[in-house]
Amino acid sequence: MLDIIINPFITILLFLYQILGKNVVLSIVVFTILVRLATYPLTMKQQRSTKAMQELQPKLKQLQEKYKNDRERMAQAQWELYREHGVNPLAGCLVLIVQLPILLGLYRAIVATLAATPLQLLNLSGRLWVPELSNLVPMDNKFLWLNLAVPDPMYILPVLVVITTWLQQKLLMPAMSSDNNGSSGSDKTADQAANISRQMMMIMPLMFGFFSLSFASGLSIYFIASNFIGIGQYAMMGRIDFKQVLGLKSADDEPAAKGAKASGGTSPADSKLAYKAPPKPKRSGIYDSRATKAKGKSKG
Amino acid sequence: MLKPSIIGVLVLTALLLAACTGAAGDSWAGLARDPEQSIVYVSWDQTVVAIDTTTGEDLWKYPEKDDRDAKFYAVPVIDNGTMYVGDYKGSLHSVNLEDGTRNWVYEPDRNTLVGPVSSTPSDRVISGVALNGDKVFFGLGSRNVVAVSRETAEEVWTFETNHGVWSTPLYIVGEDGQAILYVASLDHYLYALDPETGDQLWRKDLGGAIPGDMLYDPVLNRIYLGTFLSELVAVDLATQEIVAQFDTKGWLWGRPALEVQEDGTRILYFGDLEGYVYAVQITENGFEELWRRDVADKGIRSTPLLVGDMVIVGSQNKRVYALSKTDGDEEWDAKLKGEVLAELVSVPGNPEDEVDTSDLVIVSTTDGDDLVVAYKSVSGERVWRYKD
Numbered sequence: 191m192l193d194i195i196i197n198p199f200i201t202i203l204l205f206l207y208q209i210l211g212k213n214v215v216l217s218i219v220v221f222t223i224l225v226r227l228a229t230y231p232l233t234m235k236q237q238r239s240t241k242a243m244q245e246l247q248p249k250l251k252q253l254q255e256k257y258k259n260d261r262e263r264m265a266q267a268q269w270e271l272y273r274e275h276g277v278n279p280l281a282g283c284l285v286l287i288v289q290l291p292i293l294l295g296l297y298r299a300i301v302a303t304l305a306a307t308p309l310q311l312l313n314l315s316g317r318l319w320v321p322e323l324s325n326l327v328p329m330d331n332k333f334l335w336l337n338l339a340v341p342d343p344m345y346i347l348p349v350l351v352v353i354t355t356w357l358q359q360k361l362l363m364p365a366m367s368s369d370n371n372g373s374s375g376s377d378k379t380a381d382q383a384a385n386i387s388r389q390m391m392m393i394m395p396l397m398f399g400f401f402s403l404s405f406a407s408g409l410s411i412y413f414i415a416s417n418f419i420g421i422g423q424y425a426m427m428g429r430i431d432f433k434q435v436l437g438l439k440s441a442d443d444e445p446a447a448k449g450a451k452a453s454g455g456t457s458p459a460d461s462k463l464a465y466k467a468p469p470k471p472k473r474s475g476i477y478d479s480r481a482t483k484a485k486g487k488s489k490g
Numbered sequence: 491m492l493k494p495s496i497i498g499v500l501v502l503t504a505l506l507l508a509a510c511t512g513a514a515g516d517s518w519a520g521l522a523r524d525p526e527q528s529i530v531y532v533s534w535d536q537t538v539v540a541i542d543t544t545t546g547e548d549l550w551k552y553p554e555k556d557d558r559d560a561k562f563y564a565v566p567v568i569d570n571g572t573m574y575v576g577d578y579k580g581s582l583h584s585v586n587l588e589d590g591t592r593n594w595v596y597e598p599d600r601n602t603l604v605g606p607v608s609s610t611p612s613d614r615v616i617s618g619v620a621l622n623g624d625k626v627f628f629g630l631g632s633r634n635v636v637a638v639s640r641e642t643a644e645e646v647w648t649f650e651t652n653h654g655v656w657s658t659p660l661y662i663v664g665e666d667g668q669a670i671l672y673v674a675s676l677d678h679y680l681y682a683l684d685p686e687t688g689d690q691l692w693r694k695d696l697g698g699a700i701p702g703d704m705l706y707d708p709v710l711n712r713i714y715l716g717t718f719l720s721e722l723v724a725v726d727l728a729t730q731e732i733v734a735q736f737d738t739k740g741w742l743w744g745r746p747a748l749e750v751q752e753d754g755t756r757i758l759y760f761g762d763l764e765g766y767v768y769a770v771q772i773t774e775n776g777f778e779e780l781w782r783r784d785v786a787d788k789g790i791r792s793t794p795l796l797v798g799d800m801v802i803v804g805s806q807n808k809r810v811y812a813l814s815k816t817d818g819d820e821e822w823d824a825k826l827k828g829e830v831l832a833e834l835v836s837v838p839g840n841p842e843d844e845v846d847t848s849d850l851v852i853v854s855t856t857d858g859d860d861l862v863v864a865y866k867s868v869s870g871e872r873v874w875r876y877k878d
Contacts, residue, residue, distance in 0.1 A: 306631070307516040308563070308616060308656065311701060312806070312831070315741050315763040315789055324718050324741065325698050328676060330653060337632050340613075 193317070195295030196302070201319040203299050204326045214329045214338060215411055218300060222415040225296055226423065232289055233423075239281035246275060297409060303329045304408045306339035331408070338408035345403075347410035352399035354417035359391045361421055516578065517616065518791075518831035519854040519861065520565035524587065530835055530852055532862050533562035533575050534878060538583075540590060541862055543837045543850060546874030550590030552583070564628075565618035565658070565833060576615020576628055582638060584626075594643040598636070617703070618658040620671065622685060627671055629655025635673050635681075637688060647688030652677035656701045660713065661685060664727070672727075674700035674715055680725060692730050696723055703745040703793070707756070710772070714758060716742020722760060722770070722777065734776035740764030745793045747801075749815070759801045759815075761790025767803055767813060783818035785811050788829075795834040795851060797867045802851050804830025810853055812870060822870030828857025836867060848873075 202224070206217040226233075249271055257264035272279055305311035305328035314327055331339040342348060402410040520533040528543045536558040540549040552573075553560075560577035567574045572593065573585040584593035598613065614631035621627070625637045625646055631654045637646040653676035660672040671685040676699040682691040698719030705714040712733065713725045718741045724734035740762035747759045756772040757780065765786035771778045786805035795802040800812045800821055806829045812821040832854040839848045849867040858878030865872055 307614075308701070309517055311656075312743070312763070312789065312791065321720075324720065325678070327699055327718055328653070330677075332633070332652075340632075 192291060192295055192298065195291055196298045197317045198319060199295050199299035200302055200314070200317050201323065203303050204318065204323040204329070205320070207303075207326055207329050208323065212326075212330060213333075214304075214331065214408065215333050217329070218408060218411045219415045221296075221299075222412055223419055225292065226416070226419050229289055229292060230423075235281070239278070242275065242277045243279060246271060246277060296412070300408050300412055301406055303327070304331050304339040304406055305329075306331075306406055336407050338411070339406050341403055341405065342407040342410060347407050347414070348399045348402035351402040351410050351413045351417075352395045354414050354421075355395035355398045356391065358417045358421050359394060361424065516561070517563035518829065518856050520563055520575070520618070521832045521835055521852065521854045521862070522566045522568060522618075523835040523837060523852070524568045528837055530837070530862065531566040531568070531573060531575075532832075532854055532876075533564060533566055534854070534858075534861060535561055535563075538562050538566055538573070538575055538585070538590075539876075540587070541876050543852065543864065546862075546864060546876050548876065552585050552590040553592065564615045567618045567621065567658075569621050574619045574621070574626055574628075576617075576619065578614045580613035580615060580630055582615060582619070582626065582628060582636075582643075584640075584643065596636075596638045596643040596645065598630075598645075616654070616656045620659040620661040622661050622669065625685065627659045627661060627685065629657065629659060629673065629675075631656065633675070633677075635659060635671075635683070635688070637671075637685065649673070649681075649683055649688040649690070651675035651679065651681065653699070657715075658703045660704050660706055662706055662727075664711070670727075672704060672706075672713060674702075674704055676701060678717075680704075680713070680715070682727075682730075694725060694730055694732070696725075696732070697721075702743040702791075705745050705748060705758075707748060707772075709750075709756075714746050714748075716744065716746070716760065716762075718742070720762065722746065722758070722768075724772075724777070734772070736768075736770055736777040736779070738762045738764075738768065739766045739782075740789065743789075743791045747794045747796050749796055757815075759794040759796065761785070761792075761794060761803050761805075763789035763791065763806075765790055765805060765807070767794065767801065767811075767818060769801070769815070769818065781818045783813065785813065785818075785820070791831045792833045795836055797836050797849060797851060800867065802834060802867065804832070804834055804853050806831060808855070810834075810851070810865065810870075812851075812867070824865055824870050824872065826853070826855045826857070826863060827860040828855030830855055837864075 203217060203221050206220050207214060210216045210220065250268065253264060253267045253271065257267060302310055302314050305314060311328055318324060331337050335344060336342055398413055402413060521530060523530045529549065530541050530543055532539050532541065538552045541547065542549055560579050560581060562575055562577050564576040568587065571587050573587055574582060575585065576582050580598045582596040585591070586593055615628055616631050617629055619626050619628040624640055626640055627635065627637050629635050633651050633653055633655065635649040635651065635655055638644060639646060651673065655673060655675050657674040661669065662672065663669045669685050670691065671683040673681040673683060675681065678695055678698055678700070679693045680696055680700065681693045683689065684691060696717050698717035700715055700717050702716055707714065711727050713727060714722065716722050720738045720741055722736040722738065722742060723732055726733045742760065742762050744761060749757045749759065751757065758770045758772060759767070761767045765784060765788055766782055767785045767790060768782045769780040771780055785803065786807045786809060788806035790803050790805050792804055799815050801815050802810065802812045804810050808826050808829055809823050810826065810830055811823045813819065814821060830853050835852045837850040837852060839850065850864045850873060851867045852862060852864045854862050860875055861878045862876040863872060864874050
C-alpha cells in the first residue's frame with residue numbers, strides 16, 4: 191500500500207540525483223527539504239492544535255479539580271469545553287497519522303535507491319515512474335569515506351545523529367521547572383510528565399544513534415539533514431530559545447505558555463513524543479496567568 | 491525507571507524503522523551442481539549444504555555449527571574436488587567437497603569498527619567466482635574485484651570499479667593465448683583486466699547497471715549480458731564494440747542461455763524483471779526476435795534452463811514455468827512457497843537404472859520450507875524437497 195508513496199519518492203530522488211550532478215548526499219538533503227516543505231502545512235496544523243490544547247490546559251485542570259470524583263461529568267465538561275473553543279483533541283494525532291506514511295515512504299525510497307542487497311535492488315524494478323531514469327539505478331553509494339549503503343564504520347555519522355537529535359529535542363522541548371515538588375495531584379502529574387520528557391530526551395537520540403549504527407549511512411544523512419532542517423524551521427518561526435539551550439537562562443525563567451509552542455514537525459526525532467509542559471499552577475489546581483505573565487516580564 | 495508506555499512507543503518505532511528499511515531479507519540462495527556427481531550445493535543463510543539429488547537428503551553442511559558467524563548467498567563454484575564460495579562478510583571459503591571441511595578462508599582487511607556493533611557487514615560477496623590455474627577471482631558488493639591464490643588464500647591484487655561488482659567475473663583465454671578477466675559492474679562498465687596483475691586493459695560503458703552474469707560465446711568471441719537499461723547487449727571482444735542490442739520490456743538481470751542447433755543456428759533465451767521470456771536468434775545483423783511471452787506477473791531473474799525441448803524459468807511470483815522452445819507455449823508450471831530467484835540446475839537421469847531416475851529440474855526458493863525442490867523436467871511432478 192505504501193507503494194503509492196514510495197514509487198514517486200524514488201522517482202523524485204533519482205531525478206534530483208540526476209540534476210544535482212549525481213551527488214547522492216546533496217540529493218538526500220534536497221529531498222528532505224522538499225518533503226519538509228510539502229508537509230509544512232501539516233506541521234503548522236499540528237502546532238496550532240497543540241497550542242490550542244495547551245491554552246485550554248488551565249481550564250481543563252479546573253475541570254479536573256471540579257469533577258475529580260465524577261468521571262462522567264468530567265468527560266462531558268471536557269467535551270463541551272473543546273466544542274466551545276472549536277478544538278479537536280485528536281487533531282494533532284491525525285496529522286501525525288497522515289505524516290507517518292510519508293516518513294516511511296521517504297526512508298524506503300532512500301534505502302531502495304542505494305540498494306545494498308540484491309533483494310533491495312530487485313525490488314526497485316517497476317517502481318520508476320520515469321523509465322528513462324533506469325540508467326541512474328542504483329545510485330552511487332560512495333561519499334568521502336562512506337559507503338552509503340552500509341553503516342558508517344568510523345562512527346562519525348552515528349555520533350552526529352545523536353548530537354543533532356539531542357539538540358533538536360533540547361531546542362524544541364518546553365522548559366521544565368526543577369522545583370515541581372508540590373504535593374498536589376497536578377504537581378505530581380507535572381513531575382511525572384517532566385520525567386518522561388527527560389527520559390525521552392535521553393532515549394530518542396540514543397535510539398536514532400543505534401539505528402544509525404545498524405542501517406545504511408544514507409539514512410543517517412537523512413536523519414542529520416532532517417534534524418538540522420527541523421531546527422532551522424523552528425528557528426525561522428522564532429520558536430526556539432537558544433539562550434536556554436546555551437545555559438544563559440534558567441528554565442524557571444521560561445514563561446510556561448511558551449513551552450506549548452514546541453511541538454510537531456516531521457523529523458524522526460521531532461517532539462512528537464515530547465511532553466507539552468503544563469503551566470505551573472500558582473496554587474493547587476488553579477492557574478494564575480497574571481502571575482506568570484508578570485514573572486515573565488520581570489525576568490525578561 | 492522507564493514507563494511501559496515509553497518502552498512501547500520506542501519498540502513500535504524501532505519495528506517500524508526496521509520494517510521500512512527492508513531488513514527482512516538480503517538475497518536468494520546460491521545453487522550449483524557438481525557436474526561429475528549427483529549432488530547440488532545450496533548456499534543459504536548461515537550454511538552451505540550438499541544435497542544428494544537422488545534422495546534429497548543432505549550429505550554435509552558447511553561450516554560447523556559453532557563456526558556460523560557468516561551468511562552465504564553467493565553461488566558456490568565447484569572445481570576439481572573443491573568448492574569456492576563467498577560470504578556476506580566479504581570472505582572467500584575454499585571447502586573440500588568430500589566432507590565439507592574447510593581448506594582455507596580468505597578474509598579481507600577490515601579497517602572498520604562496525605563489526606562488533608552492527609549486524610550489517612561492510613562488504614559482501616554476492617556473486618560466484620572465476621578460476622584459473624592458480625588464482626580465484628571474485629567481486630565485492632562495494633566496488634572491488636579481488637584475486638587470491640588458490641593454494642594459500644593470499645591476496646594477489648585488487649581492482650576498484652566505481653560501484654558494486656555483483657556479477658561473476660569471467661576468465662577467458664583467447665585464440666591468441668591471451669588470458670583476460672572480464673568484470674561487469676553496477677557502475678555500467680564492462681572491464682577487461684589482466685588476470686596476473688589486475689591492471690585494466692580496457693573498459694566499455696554499457697549505459698546501465700550490470701548486476702547479472704555474462705555469457706561467453708567462443709565461436710563469435712562475444713560476451714552477452716543484460717543491463718538495467720532493459721537491453722541485451724553483445725560486446726565483440728576483439729573490437730571492444732557493442733555489435734548487437736535487443737530491447738526488452740523490463741530490466742535484465744539473469745544471464746542468457748545459449749542453444750546451438752544442429753544447423754548452426756544460435757538462439758538466446760532469457761527473461762526480464764517484468765516477467766517476459768524471450769527467444770532471440772543471433773544473426774549477422776544482430777538479434778532477431780523469434781518469440782516473446784508474458785509468462786509471469788513478476789520478475790524472472792535467473793538464467794533459463796534448457797532441458798530437452800523446454801525452456802524452464804523461475805519467477806518472483808513463486809512459480810516455475812516450463813515453456814516450449816519452439817514458440818514459448820507453456821508446458822507445465824509449479825507453485826512453490828517462496829520466490830524462485832536462484833539459478834536453476836538440471837540433473838540428467840540414468841536411463842539404465844531400474845528405479846525411476848528421470849531428468850530433474852532443481853530449484854531453490856526464498857522460503858526455507860521449499861529451500862530446494864526437485865521436479866521431473868518432463869512433467870513438472872515434484873520428486874523431493876529439502877527444508878532448511
